Every structure is written in structure tokens, then in C-alpha cells.
Amino acid sequence: MSGGPVTRDELFPIITVxxxxxxxxxxxxxRYEGRVVFVRHAIPGETVQVALTDREPSAKYWRGEVVHVVHASDYRRRHIWKLADSVRAHQAGRLPVGGAEFGHITDQHQRRLKAHVFRDTLQRIGGISVAELPAQAHHADGEIHVEDVSxxxxxxxxxxxxxxxxxxGSGALAMKPFRSNDLIELRGMPLAVEAIHESRIFTADFRGAHRVDVVAPGGRDPLTLxxxxxDQTTHAPTAEDQPGAWSGLRRRLSALSAEDARIGSILLARHQPQPPGSGRPPRPTRRRGGQSKASSRSAPAEPGGTISYEVVVGERSVVESLPEAGDVAESLSxxxxxxxxxHRNAPAALVRAVREVxxxxxxxxxxxxxxxxxxxxxxxxxxxxxxxxxxxxEAAGPSSRSAAEAFAAARQVEVIASPVERALGALKGSRVVVLDPPRAGAGARVIxxxxxxxxxxxxxxxxxxSSFARDAKDLLGRGFRISGMRVLDLYPNTHHMESVARFTR
Structure with missing residues (x-):
């Protein structure tokens, strides 16, 4: 038996499917020898070689990524991002970064495939056929229409x-491959707006940090980082902390802002552990008009801790425009x-879609x-x-406070800072309800x-x-019917999509 290092092909065996x-x-x-294989970076109808990245012998299915295309689809193109291209990644001996898994597919065919997935998911989980949807939601051939907003x-x-x-570890920005903790260093991010993609953040030194979030309000600079x-301490940041562990990082961040005019604000987010038993869930609060209070400096973090924000450069907040808000508010902080x-066009596209249905x-x-x-x-x-x-x-305190401040002069708006499940009693009398839940959906209690x-x-x-199909099935079972539907491609070069549906009874 050889004692040499394991090769990539031994680690990820290659099959043809x-x-x-x-x-x-x-x-x-x-399918491979009767077993289902979920393949990323492929297109239906192709013949490809696949590196198996997840292949437990007893598993019902395996996972893999395309490393060579034997017979290509007419809809295959050169991937829009080299680091996310599974074929070129394999040639370079690494995994592709996640987040652009449809980048090898032509734009129109991406939307066609998303339409197929949406249709099949509605049928499989919700028991809803395309024929039950309003005419504007699909083409004459019965396929769902996915709208381009880019x-x-x-x-x-x-x-x-x-x-x-x-x-x-060297302070460079990076992303992870799908289902992997490997870090792949970046020199740009082509899905990001130009203000982010062309900024100097990709040559900056972020040593001492573990994550950097970048925001381009309205798709433009100045950026906020x-x-x-x-933070291994259990106290809030004080003046005595300033010369501490992150003084070098602070200096580099200040220098980065001075060197790149695209960067307007930089915040240091300190993750602090929370002593066991010291936290309680927030109680619902109701605000009308000008009864809002300024946003606090700390916010809940992941379970067991808080995040304290320190302004290194610039402002604590960003400003976003509010489409179709009339005299209520032009923007919010x-x-x-x-x-x-x-998506840079998502706010306007979604409000328009909701307004139209x-x-x-x-x-x-x-x-x-x-x-x-x-x-x-x-x-x-x-x-x-x-x-x-x-x-x-809205359950998130900072977002709810932003809403209360933005609509302080709007007497018709009442803001409740609460999980939706705990505010259902306040819905009585609301003729129209708009809901935009997270990926998990609203769930049976909210429906x-x-x-x-x-x-x-x-x-x-x-x-x-999938969660929409589940909740739609519940609504239909309660006497509602689907009387309006839009599906928007808010996430180009990925498998994600957004839908807007109107239920009436």
C-alpha cells in the first residue's frame, strides 16, 4: 500500500452520468448504478463527468460537481466567474466558490429552469397545478413566467x-465552496455592484477579523463596511479598550477609508459571549407616529451573545430609498x-409587483x-x-426602530416590535395582509x-x-384561492427566485 498523499481524484472519485x-x-x-446523484454546475440533457463530493456508501443519494463536460447543452456558456466555475476549479485542484451555481447557463435558460423548479415544487409540495394559477403567471404553453429585473x-x-x-489568516477577503469550510481568496466579486467589485477591499488587510459585510446603499457608493x-471579554467596549487587541486593525481600516473614496463608513462589530441565563426574549412594543426611540448600540447576536458596534469611520446607519411611498417617506435610515x-432593483420591482396584484x-x-x-x-x-x-x-429590534422613525409623521402607521406569532391578535380588522417571511415561510400558526x-x-x-408551496396549500385549504401571481428573478446566476402571490376568498 502506498504511503503517499491522497490525490484529489482518490478523495473525490469521478463518474460519468x-x-x-x-x-x-x-x-x-x-443516476449512477441505480443511485440518485445530485449534480451541481450541470444543465439538463448534458453528459458530464462528476467528482463525487459526498458519497457515503449507505446514503440514499450522493452529491457531486461537474469537472468535465462530455456533451454540452446548447445553453451552456463560459462561466461568468472563474472562481465559481467547477470545471476550471477542478483543473486548478480546488473546489469552486459558492454563490454563482447557475453562472454557466445562459440568462434566459436560467429563468426557464427556475420556472420548471417553481412549477414542480408547487405541484409536489402544495398539490397546485399551473392550470390553477391566474393567466398572467404563466405562458400560453403552461410554463411559469419568471421575470427578469436586471x-x-x-x-x-x-x-x-x-x-x-x-x-x-493573512487578512484577505474570501468565500467558501458549497458545503465546505475551505476559504478561497478573492480579488473581486462580479455579482456585487460595481462600487463593491471595484473597491480596494480585495487588496486590504483585515487581519484580526473573521467576517466583513459590505453594503452599497441603493447599489452605489459610499460603501459601509x-x-x-x-471579543472574549464580557463587558461592553469602553475607552480603555481602544488601544487593545484591534488597534492595528482600526488603523488599517482608517487608512483604507482614506485611500478609497468609495468607502464612506466602517463599523467594528464586536461579538461578545453572553453569560448563561442573562437574556430574555423581548416583549412586544407598539409605536405610533413619533413615539420611536433611537437605535441602541448593541443588538442580539447568534444565540448566547450580543454584538456591539463601534463606528471607526463615518456613520452608524445607511440610507435606502422607499419606492412608491408618496408623501409618507422618501427614504429611511x-x-x-x-x-x-x-438586488439593486429589488425594492422597486417588489413594490411594483405587490401593488399590481x-x-x-x-x-x-x-x-x-x-x-x-x-x-x-x-x-x-x-x-x-x-x-x-x-x-x-417586525421582530428584529433595529429594523423595527428604523420603521418607527421613518414613519413617525405617518399617523396611519402603527409599528409593533414583536415576532409575528405573538402579534396575530392585532390583525383583526386588517382587510389586506402583506407578508414577506424568511426562507422557512410563515408556518401553520401564522396562516x-x-x-x-x-x-x-x-x-x-x-x-x-418549498415553504411557499406548503403555506399556499394551507391557505387554499382554508378557502382562499390564488388570484394573482408574479415570479421574479432577483438572484441571477443562482438558483434562487422570488414570488409574489395574491390569495383572496
Whole structure:
């Protein structure tokens, strides 16, 4: 037996398969000796060689990535990002970075494949056929229509306004491959807007940090950087801490801002452990108009800790425009760590899609659940006017405070800082309910709450077809029907998509 190092081909054996249909999650389905193999970076109909990255002998299925194309699809193109190209990555002896798993597919065919996945997921999980959807949601041939929202001839590049990067031991920005903790150093990020992709962050030294989040408000500079570090102390940052462990990092961050005019603000996010038993879940708070308070300096982190933010350069918040908000508010200020739609055109595209399927009128009562900082709240408040009422519910404290501040002068807006499940009783009387839950979906308890509250119209915005199909099935079982549907390609060169559905009864 040889005692030499294990080769890549020994670590990831290569098989040849014919590629079947695209499945949810960005994988194609293939079979090898009777076993299902989920293959990334393939296109249905191709014959490819696949390196098996996950192949437990007893597993029901294996996973793999394309390393050579034997017979290519007519819809295959040279990958838009070298580091994310599985074929070139294999030739270089590494794994491809994640986040651009459709970059080898022509733009129009990406949307066609997403349509197939959306259709199949609705049928498989929700028991909903395309024939049950309104006519505007699909083509004459019965296929779902996935709308392009990116600029013409962009090849799905330069749309991300928010990107998170890992940091290597040498301080370089990096990303991880799919299902791997390897770090691949970057020299740019072509899916990010030009202000991020062309900035000097990719040659900067972030030693001492473990993550860097970059935000380009509205898709433009000045950028805001949130640089994350681990704090082993249990006290909040004080003046005495300033010369401490991150003094060198602070100096380098200040120098980076001075060297690159694209960078306007830099925050240091200190992750601090929380003593066991010291935290309680927040109680719901309700605010109307000007009763909001300024955002706190600390925010909940992952379970067991908090994050304290220190402004190294610039401002604590970023400013985002509010489309179709009329005189309610032109923009809002929110912390860069708060949720906001990632695609540069997403806020306007989503508000337009919701407006086109909803039937809000002056004097109406509406609710915006999982409201974030209030993207749909702003539009709804403008639609119902001062004679109406809009309930805006969001669990994340910083986002909820941003909403309360933005709508301080809007008497028709009531902001509740609470998990949606704990605010369902406040929905009674809301004729139209807009909800934009996280990928896990709303779930049975929230759907039941919508039913109990007597909502006549539900506008469900979803970034996850499987959870949407589950919740749609529940709504249909409660007497609702789908009376409007839009599917948007808000995540080009990835398998993700966004849908907007109107349920009425």
C-alpha cells in the first residue's frame, strides 16, 4: 500500500452520468448504478463527468460537481466567474466558490429552469397545478413566467448591494465552496455592484477579523463596511479598550477609508459571549407616529451573545430609498446589519409587483408582517392614506426602530416590535395582509392567524418555493384561492427566485 498523499481524484472519485431535470436547490438529478446523484454546475440533457463530493456508501443519494463536460447543452456558456466555475476549479485542484451555481447557463435558460423548479415544487409540495394559477403567471404553453429585473445585457452581473465575506489568516477577503469550510481568496466579486467589485477591499488587510459585510446603499457608493471580530471579554467596549487587541486593525481600516473614496463608513462589530441565563426574549412594543426611540448600540447576536458596534469611520446607519411611498417617506435610515433586499432593483420591482396584484384603496386597513424596516409598509401607508391604517410587524429590534422613525409623521402607521406569532391578535380588522417571511415561510400558526383575523386578501412574498408551496396549500385549504401571481428573478446566476402571490376568498 502506498504511503503517499491522497490525490484529489482518490478523495473525490469521478463518474460519468447523463443529467436529468433541475431540482430545487440548484442541483440536477442524475443516476449512477441505480443511485440518485445530485449534480451541481450541470444543465439538463448534458453528459458530464462528476467528482463525487459526498458519497457515503449507505446514503440514499450522493452529491457531486461537474469537472468535465462530455456533451454540452446548447445553453451552456463560459462561466461568468472563474472562481465559481467547477470545471476550471477542478483543473486548478480546488473546489469552486459558492454563490454563482447557475453562472454557466445562459440568462434566459436560467429563468426557464427556475420556472420548471417553481412549477414542480408547487405541484409536489402544495398539490397546485399551473392550470390553477391566474393567466398572467404563466405562458400560453403552461410554463411559469419568471421575470427578469436586471439591466439589459448585464449577464446577471453587478446586482448584489450586500455581500458577506470570510477572512483568511493573512487578512484577505474570501468565500467558501458549497458545503465546505475551505476559504478561497478573492480579488473581486462580479455579482456585487460595481462600487463593491471595484473597491480596494480585495487588496486590504483585515487581519484580526473573521467576517466583513459590505453594503452599497441603493447599489452605489459610499460603501459601509461592517468588520466582525471576536471579543472574549464580557463587558461592553469602553475607552480603555481602544488601544487593545484591534488597534492595528482600526488603523488599517482608517487608512483604507482614506485611500478609497468609495468607502464612506466602517463599523467594528464586536461579538461578545453572553453569560448563561442573562437574556430574555423581548416583549412586544407598539409605536405610533413619533413615539420611536433611537437605535441602541448593541443588538442580539447568534444565540448566547450580543454584538456591539463601534463606528471607526463615518456613520452608524445607511440610507435606502422607499419606492412608491408618496408623501409618507422618501427614504429611511437603517443599520447596515438590518435586512434589506439584496438586488439593486429589488425594492422597486417588489413594490411594483405587490401593488399590481393587491387592491388597497384609500381608507383601507392593512398589515405588513415580517415588515423589516418597512419597504411594503411605506407603499401601503401611501395607498391607504391618512384615513386608513397600516400595522407593521417586525421582530428584529433595529429594523423595527428604523420603521418607527421613518414613519413617525405617518399617523396611519402603527409599528409593533414583536415576532409575528405573538402579534396575530392585532390583525383583526386588517382587510389586506402583506407578508414577506424568511426562507422557512410563515408556518401553520401564522396562516391560522390570518384566517382567524378574517383577512380578505393575503399578499404572500416568498424567496423559497418549498415553504411557499406548503403555506399556499394551507391557505387554499382554508378557502382562499390564488388570484394573482408574479415570479421574479432577483438572484441571477443562482438558483434562487422570488414570488409574489395574491390569495383572496
Amino acid at each position: 447523463e443529467v436529468g431535470p433541475m431540482a430545487h436547490g440548484g442541483h440536477c438529478v442524475a 439591466a439589459a445585457h448585464s449577464n446577471g452581473l453587478h446586482w448584489r448591494t450586500r455581500v458577506s465575506f470570510a477572512v483568511t 461592517v468588520v466582525h471580530v471576536e 437603517l443599520p447596515p446589519e438590518s435586512f434589506w433586499q439584496v 393587491a387592491t388597497l384603496s384609500p381608507g383601507d386597513r392593512a398589515a405588513d408582517l415580517y415588515a423589516g424596516a418597512g419597504l411594503f409598509t411605506a407603499w401601503a401607508a401611501a395607498a391607504v392614506g391618512e384615513a386608513g391604517h397600516v400595522l407593521s410587524v 391560522e392567524g390570518l384566517d382567524t383575523a378574517g383577512a380578505e386578501e393575503v399578499i404572500y412574498v416568498s424567496c423559497e418555493p
